[in-house]
Amino acid sequence: MQRILDLLAELERARAPDRRAKLESFTRDVVFPLVENDHAVFFYWENEPTDAVFLQHWVFGLPSRIELRRIPNTDAFWLPLDLPKRARVEYKFEVVKEGRGRWAHDPRNPRRAFDPFGSNSVCPASSYQEPEWVKVDPLSRQGLLVEHSLVSRHWGELRKYKLYTPYGARPGKKYPLLVVHDGEDFLHFGGMRVLLDNLIHRHEVAPLMVAFTSGVQRNWEYAANPQQADFLVHDLVPEIRSRHPILAGPEFLGLMGASFGGVSSLYTALRHPGTFGRLLLQSGSFAFTDIGEHERGPMWDPIVTMVNDFRAAPPKIDAHVYQSCGTFESLIYYNRSLFPVFQSVATRARFTEAPDGHNWINWRDRLREALTWLFPGPLWMYYE
Amino acid sequence: MSLTILGPERPDGVLPAVLARKGITGPVALVTAGWRYDEERDEPLRDALTNEVVNLRLYRRFRRVEQEATDLVAAYTAKQERLRQVKERYRLRFHDALSACVKLYAESRDLACPWTAQAVRHLQEADELFLTEAKRLHDEFAAAHRPLDHALVKSIRDDILADLGRCAALCIAGGHVAVLRNRMSFFGLGPELIKRPLFAWSAGAMVLTDRVLLYHDHTAHGPGTSELLDHGFGLLRQVVFLPHARERLDLSDHDHLAVLAARVAPRKLVGLHNGAVYEDGRYTGVPGAALIVSGDGSCHAENP
Structure with a gap:
C-alpha cells in the first residue's frame, strides 16, 4: 500500500513530462496486483487514453463491478482491496476507451486460472499457498x-x-x-x-x-x-x-x-x-x-x-x-x-x-x- | 541375541556400514513384506550391500496361501474382521478419553494430579483391554485352525526357514506395519528372530517391540488419535519406537507428548531418524538421529 501512496505523492509533485517515466519505473518488472499482508492494490496503466477501468470479479458480497480510481492527470488507475486470509480472487478488467468497454485480463498479471470458458486473472492473498x-x-x-x-x-x-x-x-x-x-x-x-x-x-x-x-x-x-x-x-x-x-x-x-x-x-x-x-x-x-x-x-x-x-x-x-x-x-x-x-x-x-x-x-x-x-x-x- | 535397530533407511541408509562393522559378510535374509506389491523391488538395497541378499518374499508367499488355501484364509479373514470390530470399540472408548486426558494434563501439567492420573490409567486400561482382546482372537484362531500345521503353509514355512537357514543375518525393512507384522506372524517367524543377528528399521523396528503404536499428527484432517495396532514380537519391552518422529509428530505439542509418554510408561518413546543406530542398549548413530521424549513432553537428542 505504501508503494502506491508514494507513487501518488511523486506523481502529484512531478511535472507533466516526467509522469510517464515515473509510471514506467513504477511498473517495471512488477507483478500486479501488489499484495502485502493480504491487502491488494489493483493497478492499470497501458499508457493509452483510458476513460475508466472497472474490476470485474466473481466475489459474492462485493459490488459486482468496482471502479478503479484514476491517478490525477494520468491514465493510470488503482484500487485497494482487503482480502480475507488465504483468499483467491479471479477477475478481469473492464477497460473503457473512447466510450466503449472491453473485458480483458490484467495485462500486468501473468497468473491465470483456466476454465471451459477461457481464463481469468488471479489475485491470491499473500497467505494463500498453492498446495x-x-x-x-x-x-x-x-x-x-x-x-x-x-x-x-x-x-x-x-x-x-x-x-x-x-x-x-x-x-x-x-x-x-x-x-x-x-x-x-x-x-x-x-x-x-x-x-x-x-x-x-x-x-x-x-x-x-x-x-x-x-x-x-x-x-x-x-x-x-x-x-x-x-x-x-x-x-x-x-x-x-x-x-x-x-x-x-x-x-x-x-x-x-x-x-x-x-x-x-x-x-x-x-x-x-x-x-x-x-x-x-x-x-x-x-x-x-x-x-x-x-x-x-x-x-x-x-x-x-x-x-x-x-x-x-x-x-x-x-x-x-x-x-x-x-x-x-x-x-x-x-x-x-x-x-x-x-x-x-x-x-x-x-x-x-x-x-x-x-x-x-x-x-x-x-x-x-x-x-x-x-x-x-x-x-x-x-x-x- | 544380537539386535540392531536403525533409523529409516530411505533415501540413504547406514545398513551396509553397520553390517560391515559387525563383520557380517555372508548372505543376509531380507523381509520387505511391508512394501506389499513392491516387495521384490529391492534392487537399491542389493546394490548397496556387498552381501548376497535373500528376500524371504513373505508377501508373495502369503498371496499363494490366499489363492490355494481358501478355507484357512477365509477363517483368517474372519478373525481379522473381528479384530477390526474390536478396534472400533477401542476407538470409541479411547478417542474422548484421550482428549479429556490431554485437557486435564494441560490444566496442571502435573501427572500426579489425581484427575490426570486417573485419566492416564483409563487410557492404559483401554490399551491393555484392546491388546488382551486382540491376543484372544489370535489365540482362538491359532487353536482352531492350526495354520502352521496346514500342509501348504507348512511347506511354504519350510521354504522360508531353508532360505533363512543359509543366512548370516536377518534384516527387516519398513513399510506397511500391519502387513509386515501380520505376514511375519502368519508364518510363525517370531521364534526365528533370535537365532541370528537381527537388523530392523522403521516399521521393521516397530514390530520387534511388545506393542505397536500408530501415530500421525499431520494428516489432511489434523492430528489423529494415536492408537495401538497390535502386539509386536516383544524382543524389546522398554521402548516404543517412533520412526520419522519429526515429520509425523507435532513435537511442539508437549501436552500431547507428555500424555503419550505417560500412557506407554514405563516404556520410553524414542523417535528414530536417518542415521540412528541402537545396539547393545545404547544409541551409536548420527548425533541427533535418535530423539527421546521426556515425561514432560519435551524432546532431546540421544547422542552417542
Missing part, C-alpha cells in the same frame, strides 16, 4: 488413464468415459470406484490425475479407480435429470463392474461433482438410495425457495423442485457426504442451509468453506481434504 500436492511429483508413480465407451440404454447413444487405475493395481484385486461428473474438466482444469497419483502414492488416499464422465448437453443432463441418474447407476457402474474389479458395497462407491455436477450427484443418491455410499458435493447449485418463485431461469426449475422437496422431507442418506463451497459464491447461502440437513440425515457429513469462488482451483484445492475423508488411505500404517 504442493497438486504439482507433479517425480516420486509419485502414475496411474493409468484409459478412454472407454459404452452404449447407454438411458441416453440411447454411445457415451465415453475415462477410467483411472491406480499404479500397481494387481490383477484380481478389487478397488473402490469414484465416479466424477464433468470428468474432462476435473482432469484438465482441476489437475485431478496428478493429485490422485500424489495422494495415493503418499498413502493419504486409498488406491481407487476413478471414472471421469462428461455430459453432452451438460446443464440439462445434470439439472436433477432422472436419465442421468439412471445412466450412472444402470449403465455406467455395471459396465465398469463387468470389466474391472470393483469392491462390493456402497461404502466403496463414490459419486462427486461440482456446481450442477453436485446437484446431479445428490439427485442420483436420492433417486437410487444405498447405491453410492460416498458423496462429494462441491459448490452444489442447490437453489431453493422458501416462498415465491426463483429467478434463476427455467433450467433451474427441476433443481429448485428437487431441493425444495429434499428440504421439506429429507430422506435418510446412507452415505458419507462431504460438502464444500466458496465463501465468494452466491451459492454459499444454499450450501450453508443444506449442511444441517445433511448432518441430520446422512451417515456422516462434513462441510468446508474456503475464501474462493465458483472455480476449478477452489474445487481442486479442496480435494485432498475431501478424498482423504471419503476414501482414507493407509497413511497411518506406513513407516518407511
Whole structure:
C-alpha cells in the first residue's frame, strides 16, 4: 500500500513530462496486483487514453463491478482491496476507451486460472499457498488413464468415459470406484490425475479407480435429470463392474461433482438410495425457495423442485457426504442451509468453506481434504 | 541375541556400514513384506550391500496361501474382521478419553494430579483391554485352525526357514506395519528372530517391540488419535519406537507428548531418524538421529 501512496505523492509533485517515466519505473518488472499482508492494490496503466477501468470479479458480497480510481492527470488507475486470509480472487478488467468497454485480463498479471470458458486473472492473498500436492511429483508413480465407451440404454447413444487405475493395481484385486461428473474438466482444469497419483502414492488416499464422465448437453443432463441418474447407476457402474474389479458395497462407491455436477450427484443418491455410499458435493447449485418463485431461469426449475422437496422431507442418506463451497459464491447461502440437513440425515457429513469462488482451483484445492475423508488411505500404517 | 535397530533407511541408509562393522559378510535374509506389491523391488538395497541378499518374499508367499488355501484364509479373514470390530470399540472408548486426558494434563501439567492420573490409567486400561482382546482372537484362531500345521503353509514355512537357514543375518525393512507384522506372524517367524543377528528399521523396528503404536499428527484432517495396532514380537519391552518422529509428530505439542509418554510408561518413546543406530542398549548413530521424549513432553537428542 505504501508503494502506491508514494507513487501518488511523486506523481502529484512531478511535472507533466516526467509522469510517464515515473509510471514506467513504477511498473517495471512488477507483478500486479501488489499484495502485502493480504491487502491488494489493483493497478492499470497501458499508457493509452483510458476513460475508466472497472474490476470485474466473481466475489459474492462485493459490488459486482468496482471502479478503479484514476491517478490525477494520468491514465493510470488503482484500487485497494482487503482480502480475507488465504483468499483467491479471479477477475478481469473492464477497460473503457473512447466510450466503449472491453473485458480483458490484467495485462500486468501473468497468473491465470483456466476454465471451459477461457481464463481469468488471479489475485491470491499473500497467505494463500498453492498446495504442493497438486504439482507433479517425480516420486509419485502414475496411474493409468484409459478412454472407454459404452452404449447407454438411458441416453440411447454411445457415451465415453475415462477410467483411472491406480499404479500397481494387481490383477484380481478389487478397488473402490469414484465416479466424477464433468470428468474432462476435473482432469484438465482441476489437475485431478496428478493429485490422485500424489495422494495415493503418499498413502493419504486409498488406491481407487476413478471414472471421469462428461455430459453432452451438460446443464440439462445434470439439472436433477432422472436419465442421468439412471445412466450412472444402470449403465455406467455395471459396465465398469463387468470389466474391472470393483469392491462390493456402497461404502466403496463414490459419486462427486461440482456446481450442477453436485446437484446431479445428490439427485442420483436420492433417486437410487444405498447405491453410492460416498458423496462429494462441491459448490452444489442447490437453489431453493422458501416462498415465491426463483429467478434463476427455467433450467433451474427441476433443481429448485428437487431441493425444495429434499428440504421439506429429507430422506435418510446412507452415505458419507462431504460438502464444500466458496465463501465468494452466491451459492454459499444454499450450501450453508443444506449442511444441517445433511448432518441430520446422512451417515456422516462434513462441510468446508474456503475464501474462493465458483472455480476449478477452489474445487481442486479442496480435494485432498475431501478424498482423504471419503476414501482414507493407509497413511497411518506406513513407516518407511 | 544380537539386535540392531536403525533409523529409516530411505533415501540413504547406514545398513551396509553397520553390517560391515559387525563383520557380517555372508548372505543376509531380507523381509520387505511391508512394501506389499513392491516387495521384490529391492534392487537399491542389493546394490548397496556387498552381501548376497535373500528376500524371504513373505508377501508373495502369503498371496499363494490366499489363492490355494481358501478355507484357512477365509477363517483368517474372519478373525481379522473381528479384530477390526474390536478396534472400533477401542476407538470409541479411547478417542474422548484421550482428549479429556490431554485437557486435564494441560490444566496442571502435573501427572500426579489425581484427575490426570486417573485419566492416564483409563487410557492404559483401554490399551491393555484392546491388546488382551486382540491376543484372544489370535489365540482362538491359532487353536482352531492350526495354520502352521496346514500342509501348504507348512511347506511354504519350510521354504522360508531353508532360505533363512543359509543366512548370516536377518534384516527387516519398513513399510506397511500391519502387513509386515501380520505376514511375519502368519508364518510363525517370531521364534526365528533370535537365532541370528537381527537388523530392523522403521516399521521393521516397530514390530520387534511388545506393542505397536500408530501415530500421525499431520494428516489432511489434523492430528489423529494415536492408537495401538497390535502386539509386536516383544524382543524389546522398554521402548516404543517412533520412526520419522519429526515429520509425523507435532513435537511442539508437549501436552500431547507428555500424555503419550505417560500412557506407554514405563516404556520410553524414542523417535528414530536417518542415521540412528541402537545396539547393545545404547544409541551409536548420527548425533541427533535418535530423539527421546521426556515425561514432560519435551524432546532431546540421544547422542552417542
